[in-house]
Amino acid sequence: KIVYNHKAIENKWREKWEENPVNPKVDEQGNPKKKYYCLDMFPYPSGNGLHVGHWRGYVISDVWSRYKLQQGYYIVHPMGWDAFGLPAENYAIKMGVHPAKSTANNVANIKRQINEIAALYDWDMEVNTTDPEFYKWTQWIFVKMFKEGLAYEKEFPINWCPSCKTGLANEEVVNGKCERCGAEVTKKNLRQWMLKITAYAERLLNDLDKLDWPEKVKKMQTDWIGKSYGAEVNFKVDGREDEITVYTTRPDTLYGATFMVLAPEHALAASLATEERKEVVEKYIYDSSMKSNVDRLQDKEKTGVFTGSYAINPINGAKVPIWLSDYVLADYGTGAIMCVPAHDDRDFEFAKKFDIPIIQVIAKDGKAIENMTEAYTEASGTMINSGEWDGMESAVLKKEAPHIIEERGIGKATVNYKLRDWVFSRQRYWGEPIPIVHCPKCGNVPVPEEELPLRLPDVESYEPTGTGESPLAAIDEWVNCKCPVCGADAKRETNTMPQWAGSSWYFLRYVDNHNDKELVSREKADAMLPVDMYIGGVEHAVLHLLYSRFYTKFLCDIGVIDFDEPFQKLFNQGMITGKNGIKMSKSKGNVVSPDDLVRDYGCDSLRMYELFVGPPELDAEWDDRGIDGVNRFLKRLWNLLQDSLAANVEATDAMVKERHKLVYDVTTRLENFSLNTVISAFMEHNNKLIDLAKKNGGGVDKETLETMAVLISPFAPHFAEEMWEQLGHTETVFRAGWPTYDEEAMKEDEVEIAVQINGKTKAVISIAADADKDSAIAAGKEALGNKLSGNIIKEIYVPGRIINIVAK
Numbered sequence: 076k077i078v079y080n081h082k083a084i085e086n087k088w089r090e091k092w093e094e095n096p097v098n099p100k101v102d103e104q105g106n107p108k109k110k111y112y113c114l115d116m117f118p119y120p121s122g123n124g125l126h127v128g129h130w131r132g133y134v135i136s137d138v139w140s141r142y143k144l145q146q147g148y149y150i151v152h153p154m155g156w157d158a159f160g161l162p163a164e165n166y167a168i169k170m171g172v173h174p175a176k177s178t179a180n181n182v183a184n185i186k187r188q189i190n191e192i193a194a195l196y197d198w199d200m201e202v203n204t205t206d207p208e209f210y211k212w213t214q215w216i217f218v219k220m221f222k223e224g225l226a227y228e229k230e231f232p233i234n235w236c237p238s239c240k241t242g243l244a245n246e247e248v249v250n251g252k253c254e255r256c257g258a259e260v261t262k263k264n265l266r267q268w269m270l271k272i273t274a275y276a277e278r279l280l281n282d283l284d285k286l287d288w289p290e291k292v293k294k295m296q297t298d299w300i301g302k303s304y305g306a307e308v309n310f311k312v313d314g315r316e317d318e319i320t321v322y323t324t325r326p327d328t329l330y331g332a333t334f335m336v337l338a339p340e341h342a343l344a345a346s347l348a349t350e351e352r353k354e355v356v357e358k359y360i361y362d363s364s365m366k367s368n369v370d371r372l373q374d375k376e377k378t379g380v381f382t383g384s385y386a387i388n389p390i391n392g393a394k395v396p397i398w399l400s401d402y403v404l405a406d407y408g409t410g411a412i413m414c415v416p417a418h419d420d421r422d423f424e425f426a427k428k429f430d431i432p433i434i435q436v437i438a439k440d441g442k443a444i445e446n447m448t449e450a451y452t453e454a455s456g457t458m459i460n461s462g463e464w465d466g467m468e469s470a471v472l473k474k475e476a477p478h479i480i481e482e483r484g485i486g487k488a489t490v491n492y493k494l495r496d497w498v499f500s501r502q503r504y505w506g507e508p509i510p511i512v513h514c515p516k517c518g519n520v521p522v523p524e525e526e527l528p529l530r531l532p533d534v535e536s537y538e539p540t541g542t543g544e545s546p547l548a549a550i551d552e553w554v555n556c557k558c559p560v561c562g563a564d565a566k567r568e569t570n571t572m573p574q575w576a577g578s579s580w581y582f583l584r585y586v587d588n589h590n591d592k593e594l595v596s597r598e599k600a601d602a603m604l605p606v607d608m609y610i611g612g613v614e615h616a617v618l619h620l621l622y623s624r625f626y627t628k629f630l631c632d633i634g635v636i637d638f639d640e641p642f643q644k645l646f647n648q649g650m651i652t653g654k655n656g657i658k659m660s661k662s663k664g665n666v667v668s669p670d671d672l673v674r675d676y677g678c679d680s681l682r683m684y685e686l687f688v689g690p691p692e693l694d695a696e697w698d699d700r701g702i703d704g705v706n707r708f709l710k711r712l713w714n715l716l717q718d719s720l721a722a723n724v725e726a727t728d729a730m731v732k733e734r735h736k737l738v739y740d741v742t743t744r745l746e747n748f749s750l751n752t753v754i755s756a757f758m759e760h761n762n763k764l765i766d767l768a769k770k771n772g773g774g775v776d777k778e779t780l781e782t783m784a785v786l787i788s789p790f791a792p793h794f795a796e797e798m799w800e801q802l803g804h805t806e807t808v809f810r811a812g813w814p815t816y817d818e819e820a821m822k823e824d825e826v827e828i829a830v831q832i833n834g835k836t837k838a839v840i841s842i843a844a845d846a847d848k849d850s851a852i853a854a855g856k857e858a859l860g861n862k863l864s865g866n867i868i869k870e871i872y873v874p875g876r877i878i879n880i881v882a883k
């Protein structure tokens with residue numbers, strides 16, 4: 076008997092696929108097939124190579140691609156490299172190897188490893204974000220945005236990572252720390268390039284409805300965009316001409332405003348200080364300028380200073396003290412707030428600490444609380460201490476107040492977003508140069524589109540300067556240039572783009588990666604885009620996934636493409652961890668490389684085991700030993716195939732039923748993305764087939780085995796091809812088409828059950844094993860005929876066992 080030899084089988088089919096690719100663009104009649112675009116989040120080519128955790132996502136996307144292939148689609152399944160960024164640059168600093176060189180080495184190594192997965196990747200579509208032919212278009216998009224007023228320069232205190240020595244976007248600051256290196260983020264006043272993503276806030280929010288994405292990710296984006304309705308209210312400064320506008324989402328609480336707080340950066344902050352408060356106020360302003368936003372918002376003890384000035388509450392003329400505190404952010408709302416300590420936690424804490432009066436204006440059951448110990452923050456209850464508003468429902472007033480305020484001429488109704496414009500420049504070397512020339516006469520001038528790409532020059536020292544200038548600033552012959560408009564001596568922008576720049580649009584380029592005239596031709600875009608299924612980790616929920624949506628909308632607006640959402644469906648796979656849930660990393664020494672497992676068990680076994688470790692959306696702990704079980708399953712299936720080929724039996728009813736159940740289980744579970752349970756379905760049904768074979772001359776019928784080969788083809792492609800060939804086919808299994816199931820054929824047989832009257836068996840009938848109660852009782856009564864008399868009190872049906880009629 077031939078034994079299962081994974082190595083021989085896998086080598087054989089790799090060669091055959093090389094000669095005859097299984098994913099043609101046209102069908103057998105030569106007609107173009109419908110496309111299905113299944114995309115992986117492209118990897119950063121790190122020097123550490125791939126571990127079994129990376130494999131998981133790529134296996135999931137390949138299984139899905141091959142399933143769609145079996146359904147008759149042409150699969151767009153590309154792969155590429157997100158290769159700009161810090162690790163290559165840090166390696167250059169340490170080892171003196173040019174990032175382009177180390178990146179190329181890493182790409183070669185990872186590509187070899189990825190090919191071990193035997194995924195359908197079309198390497199003709201490959202892109203690399205550091206390739207000038209690619210970043211030409213990354214720069215082109217920037218120039219287009221600049222021309223549309225969506226890229227602009229601004230100097231302001233941004234998040235600064237002292238360890239990476241670069242500015243960061245808000246999205247890159249996680250709990251006050253640098254998303255890359257974990258260092259505490261500080262502030263630095265820097266001239267920045269910004270992208271006006273806020274211009275798209277409303278569309279980014281609304282269009283989430285169009286997407287088949289996990290609710291969790293949609294919620295994260297919704298919260299990040301943070302739309303809120305409220306009002307701006309104008310407070311006059313007592314004894315001065317100035318007015319301070321506050322932004323509030325709770326204008327219903329206006330009567331309860333007992334003080335006002337301005338961000339230390341507020342334009343009036345310093346000037347509001349009275350003579351005797353001047354010194355402390357200035358010191359406070361300086362100290363806060365050194366803190367990061369996140370630091371300021373975290374639940375630390377509140378700090379603040381009284382300016383000495385007062386404002387007039389426009390609703391009741393009350394005089395309220397004006398304070399400065401860093402819990403108010405300069406770049407949100409108006410940078411000034413009215414404080415209602417009775418109904419806001421932060422204001423309550425502040426008022427307690429600085430002994431400011433607290434006036435309750437909403438009462439839960441119409442009754443005021445004596446000596447509040449915490450703020451009552453719900454917008455439900457009855458208004459009190461609120462003049463003409465007394466007695467109103469606060470929830471109703473909350474909606475009406477903005478309009479009342481507008482009518483009274485003391486402010487206006489507003490909509491606010493938490494989303495900020497995107498800080499887009501980095502003070503580092505290894506990124507796309509920002510294609511702008513600073514001309515003393517013309518100001519900022521974009522590099523002419525036909526001169527792109529603006530190549531990244533070689534430098535001698537990659538070391539970030541830490542001064543807020545990139546290492547490019549030191550290369551005089553690159554920096555000094557002529558203004559493209561007037562020819563005057565000018566200087567190049569020396570900041571580079573963030574790593575997100577290339578990844579915000581790379582998925583568009585795959586389908587037309589050699590086009591040197593356009594980012595993507597409209598013809599190819601229309602034929603192959605957008606992405607139908609996107610697979611990757613959830614960690615990019617508000618970074619890459621938001622930026623890509625913004626870029627796509629922009630490119631749609633300027634007519635490059637005809638759709639405004641990049642990814643129709645999104646699946647986030649969980650992480651594979653080492654023992655005890657610890658993240659796999661070189662430093663922890665718990666990295667499991669796929670290479671040995673492929674050698675010992677084969678690619679097919681590893682692919683199946685990657686799915687078998689647990690629900691794909693959840694994290695799973697890796698345990699090498701489990702792969703044995705999957706490998707044993709393949710061997711058993713292999714043996715069943717060999718036995719069946721020798722026995723050559725006809726299908727029995729039981730085999731037909733088993734086949735339909737197999738198709739049903741695999742298809743429904745696959746559709747639900749319950750991939751681990753698909754693998755168990757294979758195992759269970761295989762066991763049943765082995766039992767059936769034992770009872771029926773040592774084998775199962777050919778059609779059942781053919782069905783198994785097709786069903787298993789997305790999971791164990793080499794194995795499936797070999798099975799298919801041994802069953803007598805000369806064409807690839809990937810043209811077989813996905814099998815269908817027949818619910819009728821899956822039904823269980825008839826069973827014999829006793830029909831009783833008052834517990835005594837009077838007849839035996841044969842009914843469908845899964846008959847429902849009504850039909851079973853009806854059949855039972857018919858069999859009893861005139862044996863049944865008196866009043867029926869109860870009818871009992873235990874499926875597969877008995878029918879009992881209780882009568883008197």
Ligand code: ANZ
Binds near residue numbers: 323404410
């Ligand atoms: C008065 C008030 C009373 C508020 C109350 C809340 C509760 P969201 O929903 O996040 O938009 N706020 C406004 N601008 C701020 C800034 N620059 N920095 C810090 N806080 C600011 O929150 C809006 C609320 O946050 C506003 O409504 C304001 O406080 C505060 F019982 O105004 B509220």
Ligand code: ZN
Binds near residue numbers: 514518
């Ligand atoms: Zn000029």
